[in-house]
Amino acid sequence: xxxxxxxxxxxxxDNKGIFRTHFSQNVDELYFRxxxxxxxxxxxxxxxxxxxxxxxxxxxxxVTDKCIIKKV
Numbered sequence: 001x002x003x004x005x006x007x008x009x010x011x012x013x014d015n016k017g018i019f020r021t022h023f024s025q026n027v028d029e030l031y032f033r034x035x036x037x038x039x040x041x042x043x044x045x046x047x048x049x050x051x052x053x054x055x056x057x058x059x060x061x062x063v064t065d066k067c068i069i070k071k072v
Contacts, residue, residue, distance in 0.1 A: 008047070009033040010054065030054070 013029040032051055038044045058064045 007035055008050075009035070010050075030058070 009032070011031050013031050032047075032054075034047060038047070055064070
């Protein structure tokens with residue numbers, strides 16, 4: 001999935017994200033950015049699908065609190 005995206009940034013920010021003041025010390029941010037305007041709905045759906053896969057994998061390897069992922 002990642003190879004299909006021309007340019008993306010996906011990283012875990014160790015208590016340094018823009019929401020750091022809203023969460024406790026042990027909460028990190030999964031940061032995802034695409035440096036362009038997305039006009040193609042299929043590209044947008046693909047990016048959300050990629051984000052969903054990453055969240056699921058993080059849950060599966062138990063590095064996150066469990067969350068429920070709902071298909072939209």
